[in-house]
Each structure stands twice: as structure tokens, then as C-alpha cells.
Amino acid sequence: MSIFERCSISSEPRLRRPRRTACLTTLLLHLVLFAALVPLRASATVDVYYAPEDQPIDRVAALYDRATTYIYASVYGLTAPAVVKSLVEAKRRGVDVRVITDRERLTDPKQQRALNTLRLAGVPVRINRHDGLMHMKQAVIDDRINTSGSANYTTSGNRYNDERLDVITDAAVTTKARRKFLSMWNDQARFEDWSE
Structure with missing residues (x-):
């Protein structure tokens, strides 16, 4: 199951906010790791x-x-x-x-x-x-x-x-x-x- 499938909004209101927060945190962590692993090089x-x-x-x-x-x-x-x-x-x-x-x-x-x-x-x-x-x-x-x-x-x-x-x-x-x-x-x- 992809991160997007896991982060789909639940139909149950009590699960929406915690799942959304967890998914956004996971997504942010992935972006930070990606940025750290891909060297940025300014153009010459x-x-x-x-x-x-x-x-x-x-x-x-x-x-x-x-x-x-x-x-x-x-x-x-x-x-x-x-x-x-x-x-x-x-x-x-x-x-x-x-x-x-x-x-x-x-x-x-x-x-x-x-x-x-x-x-x-x-x-x-x-x-x-x-x-x-x-x-x-x-x-x-x-x-x-x-x-x-x-x-x-x-x-x-x-x-x-x-x-x-x-x-x-x-x-x-x-x-x-x-x-x-x-x-x-x-x-x-x-x-x-x-x-x-």
C-alpha cells in the first residue's frame, strides 16, 4: 500500500485528524530524507x-x-x-x-x-x-x-x-x-x- 493510499481520509470523523497528522508527518519526513540524499548543486x-x-x-x-x-x-x-x-x-x-x-x-x-x-x-x-x-x-x-x-x-x-x-x-x-x-x-x- 502506498503512502497516498494509507493517507486517504477516513470516513470516520474521529480518525480523520490523527491520520492526517500522521500522514503529513510521514510525508514531510520523506521529503527531508530525499532532500538530504540528493545533493543540491548551484549551477556554475x-x-x-x-x-x-x-x-x-x-x-x-x-x-x-x-x-x-x-x-x-x-x-x-x-x-x-x-x-x-x-x-x-x-x-x-x-x-x-x-x-x-x-x-x-x-x-x-x-x-x-x-x-x-x-x-x-x-x-x-x-x-x-x-x-x-x-x-x-x-x-x-x-x-x-x-x-x-x-x-x-x-x-x-x-x-x-x-x-x-x-x-x-x-x-x-x-x-x-x-x-x-x-x-x-x-x-x-x-x-x-x-x-x-
Whole structure:
């Protein structure tokens, strides 16, 4: 007999109220159990920005300005003054800021200046020591947001090149991106601390 059959209203008035209360309680219990067993997942949002018209690197800097816990950035090119400033200020606010970049970019004087500024502010920087490029353009912010796309954190990547930046707000995707960053960060065989 289904719950609906058991909960049908009795023709006897003295049984109507207790049976109705018991049935509603049972139904409510089933709904609560169902809700507890079925994970609710808010839908992800993806905001897409294009360079040069949307100036995506300025958007990255704005995200960094709102960070409260951590910023983990893995980016091939890092010279944009707005991004460097936002990372330094985040570090001063007590945010855990870490950067991974590519060793081949160290020949660029602008990249060296940017990395020196970060290092002097106490931001640890690691570089790849493996044969391939560290070619990611990704940031993970506060277990809430991660960014990805083609744009390096450079003036060219913001104002001149045709580039794309995706800002993804999704806990599961962001957790995966954080795990990847920390895996790279802790991989002593493939990455090392940068010092001038």
C-alpha cells in the first residue's frame, strides 16, 4: 500500500485528524530524507571577456582586489602593473598569494621587474624546471572563482592582442583547479623556487 493510499481520509470523523497528522508527518519526513540524499548543486556561471574590448586583465586585477583567503596564479607572462599591484596589496591584506610562471619568461626585463616586486612584497614565486613550458593562464581565488583563457597578464594581453578570459564561479571546478595548482607547487622535480 502506498503512502497516498494509507493517507486517504477516513470516513470516520474521529480518525480523520490523527491520520492526517500522521500522514503529513510521514510525508514531510520523506521529503527531508530525499532532500538530504540528493545533493543540491548551484549551477556554475561562466563570464567571458575578450581583449582588447573587455580589457580582461583589468578584470583579473579586480578579482584579486576582492580576494580574502588566497590567490594561486599560474601564468606564463606576468607584467601588467595592475595585476602586480593587486597581488602585492592582497599579500598586504593577509591573503595567501602564490605565483607559478615559466623560466623562459625570465629573460624579459618587464617580467623580472614584476617578479622582483612580488618577491619583495613576500609573494613566493616558483618556475618550471622541466623541458616543457608552464603555459597556463589560470588563477584560483578563495575556493569560489577560477580564471582561465588565452590571455597572459600583460599589457599586450589586455589592450592589443585578441585574447579570451573565462571567469568561472563553481566550487567543484575551482576545487579541481586548486588541486592542480598545489600539485604543481609541491612538485619539487618539475618546479623550483625562483630567486634572481
